[in-house]
Amino acid sequence: MNFEYFIARKLKSGDKKNLSKPVIGISTLSIALGLSLMIISVAVVVGFKNSISEKVMNFASHIQLVVFDNNFGEQGSAIMVNERLLDILNSQDEITHIQKVAHKAGIVKTKDQILGVVLKGVDSNFNKSFLESNISSGLFPAFNDSIKSNEVLISSAISRKLELKTGDDMRMWFLDEDQPRARGRKFTISGIYDTGMEEIDDVYVIGDIKHIQKLNNWDATEVGSIELMVNDIDKIRDVSFNLYTTIPYNIRSISVFEEYPQIFNWLELLDLNVIVILALLIIVSTITMISTLLILIIERTSMVGLLKALGTTNSSIRKIFLIKASGVIVKGMILGNIIGIGFYYVQSYFRIIKLSAESYYVDYVPMELHLSDVLMLNIGTFIISLLVLIIPTFYITRVMPARALRYE
Secondary structure, eight states: OOHHHHHHHHOOOOOTTSSHHHHHHHHHHHHHHHHHHHHHHHHHHHHHHHHHHHHHHHHHOSEEEEETTOOTTSOOOOEEOOHHHHHHHHTOTTEEEEEEEEEEEEEEEOSSOEEEEEEEEEOTTSOOHHHHHTEEEEOOOOOOSSSOOOEEEEEHHHHHHHTOOTTOEEEEEEOOTTOSSOEEEEEEEEEEEOOSOHHHHTTEEEEEHHHHHHHTTOOTTEESEEEEEESOGGGHHHHHHHHHHHSOTTEEEEEHHHHSHHHHHHHHHHHHHHHHHHHHHHHHHHHHHHHHHHHHHHHTHHHHHHHHHTTOOHHHHHHHHHHHHHHHHHHHHHHHHHHHHHHHHHHHHHOOSBOOHHHHSSSBOOOOOOHHHHHHHHHHHHHHHHHHTHHHHGGGGGOOHHHHTTOO
């Protein structure tokens, strides 16, 4: 056991007249609360970003291929799905799934209500796992390539507005510029989904793509758009750009970030917010620790003078107080980890903090915590706190042994 560590262990918080004991307790609590709030903040931001991004990307796909004159949610020209286009898509190693869809705006009319919606037509190759996991009633429609299905999946929002339930029939009307009269289609509701996102739930009805192909006078190889999924969401923009340079000139590739810019811009702001929060928490904790260490040194001025009189160097004395301070930091960090990680598990399993899905896209605070994030926060907190605490230890160099021995 070296000299500095031995002396640091013998340092007591002082008697009841001294300030060091309560101040050390406050510092320990300050670090604990600061670290726990940092862990919670990071977990909330990561949870929000992943939860909302997953919803948007699973519904809208990572990349869409549309004809240049198309606008999302509106009818445009059809894409001809031929061998050349499929070969280009299959040559991209990052693309994991290809599905054909079409959109057509329509009006749903019931006895007492009328509502504008968008029919999203899909086929048997559609990746239905996301919608199936969010079905609150009934089943996902059974689509196949040979028989046209009249079953549809509607959202809980549309269900409430039109007072419809699973098993009910509903009639949807479609208007086209080249058709003098509205054309109607009768559908049966096979299920009701609820994603918690207004951008999806207030708009989309999921049905068979063959209905849209029939209404638009398209053949089986013509679709409104092609949706693509990639194996790494960090490569979405790169894959979209690569496709743009290789697909036919009349087709454009649009990433999900371009389709829903308002959502992803909001998610990017969360990163800035958490950086500001982390910085403020670290500043508050370090200021508290600086004050604590300074009080501890001032109260031990006579001890510092005695050590100097015995020949102890300034650097050794600084190490003594830094070791003492590091002990306080470690105790605070242990308590902070217990509070932060404990809250993460409580919220993840019991969802005690609720939110308005209309405002935040989810009905509870989602949290996602990775071991790497916890380690980085702990290491960063310890290093920054210890480096900042070097500043008050320079007060030791100003202590004169002769005067300090008379200090009480």
